[in-house]
């Protein structure tokens with residue numbers, strides 16, 4: 001027997017950041033809303049990405065601080081990382097947030113449908129319910145927000161060797177003695193620094209000629225130096241050609257240049273693939289690109305009428321705050337507005353210790369897009385607050401338009417960099433000249449205060 005089609009004002013397929021926020025909004029406003037989620041209440045970020053990793057970064061940072069306790073006038077036995085306790089800490093944070101999300105979903109009045117969705121026609125999905133059975137749902141408006149998953153490339157031997165992904169490493173029951181990480185992107189760097197603090201001997205293999213190609217060379221070098229000083233071995237410029245687990249259980253990762261790296265575990269962190277393969281998008285009239293990401297226009301509309309996509313799956317930059325901004329765009333456009341994804345000022349923070357935060361253009365990007373620039377640089381060691389914390393590693397860099405005095409971008413490597421970058425982002429959005437931050441009275445001694453120093457430290 002064919003299931004009855006249930007009609008909704010809004011159907012959200014995949015409960016990621018954009019989709020769940022929109023679903024709650026529309027449901028609270030009295031609309032009929034269905035959100036289909038196959039398992040992760042709250043989405044990727046809360047369950048297997050931002051939140052668990054940042055919970056563990058907190059532990060890694062605490063360990064690093066405690067290891068230099070003597071500098072801070074403290075003595076006593078040094079704590080060690082314990083895999084069981086780390087997992088309990090991480091799981092506690094995740095479960096607390098997922099439970100909070102579930103309550104909000106139910107309180108909003110949405111129909112939360114737990115199961116795997118597959119499109120069978122335009123704006124129509126069949127859901128294989130986790131509890132058994134099926135439902136067929138149709139939305140007058142439909143949003144696809146199914147996210148991404150770790151990409152596992154076809155490197156010979158990789159799958160057979162039991163390589164870990166960011167999802168599975170978070171569930172590991174022991175701290176690897178020797179951890180090989182394939183990929184020197186954001187995931188690779190965050191895990192490398194975290195596990196080196198936990199006591200793993202980490203080797204990071206990156207096929208590109210340097211880490212962080214999106215950053216200026218001097219900033220990428222500062223990050224490389226930071227990791228190297230903390231014992232992470234970094235091998236650049238040669239792709240992995242094969243991975244093999246030996247009889248002794250050790251895994252050898254072989255590079256094109258012949259170097260072999262031996263480890264107990266291998267983390268593959270070479271990017272993320274869209275979750276679209278089993279979604280039946282053809283039946284929905286929704287086009288995807290070669291890699292499988294949903295093709296959207298600047299309004300986040302797909303090729304099918306009244307069908308939208310948001311977050312990672314729509315090819316948006318892969319950050320939770322971008323998915324949240326996609327929600328804002330969808331909310332406006334579904335109400336008849338005309339909001340676009342063009343020219344968004346997108347910040348991000350890479351949670352190393354200390355962290356690297358960026359907003360706006362790098363020096364290289366500013367110059368290559370025709371700006372005449374002035375560049376200011378400040379060593380973190382010159383910042384009073386950093387000295388009181390004895391956390392003096394890092395460098396701050398600002399790029400300003402020489403004609404307009406407007407801030408084009410900052411790259412901040414240092415403690416609390418993510419928070420300080422938000423101040424700069426606010427000034428950029430308000431179109432303030434850099435002198436506003438240079439001359440503003442700021443509490444002493446805070447990290448933010450050093451914006452006075454940074455914007456007085458031009459090199460020309």
Ligand SMILES: Cc1cc2nc3c(=O)[nH]c(=O)nc-3n(C[C@H](O)[C@H](O)[C@H](O)COP(=O)(O)OP(=O)(O)OC[C@H]3O[C@@H](n4cnc5c(N)ncnc54)[C@H](O)[C@@H]3O)c2cc1C
Pocket residue numbers: 013014015016017018019036037038039040041042043044045046048049050051053054115116117118145146147148166187275278279310311312313317318319320321322323351
């Ligand atoms: C290790 C790691 C750390 C990260 N750290 C950060 C960070 O610190 N800050 C940051 O901004 N970003 C971070 N990110 C990126 C961030 O996690 C993603 O950009 C963000 O989660 C994308 O959200 P989304 O809205 O696209 O959807 P997602 O959160 O990916 O949600 C998609 C949902 O759809 C569900 N789904 C998929 N297919 C179906 C289906 N057929 N039927 C039903 N449900 C389905 C999934 O179960 C999932 O819950 C990190 C990523 C990783 C991998």
Ligand SMILES: NC(=O)c1ccc[n+]([C@@H]2O[C@H](COP(=O)([O-])OP(=O)(O)OC[C@H]3O[C@@H](n4cnc5c(N)ncnc54)[C@H](O)[C@@H]3O)[C@@H](O)[C@H]2O)c1
Pocket residue numbers: 153182183184185186187188190205206207208212238239240269270271272317318319348349350351
């Ligand atoms: N703090 C944060 O906001 C945060 C944290 C983690 C992840 N993320 C998001 O998740 C996304 C995915 O992260 P990611 O690190 O998986 O991908 P990525 O695209 O950032 O980096 C992948 C890296 O792997 C390298 N690589 C590819 N194939 C390789 C091979 N065969 N051998 C060796 N190196 C290879 C690439 O050159 C690249 O440097 C990020 O782009 C980011 O948007 C954000």
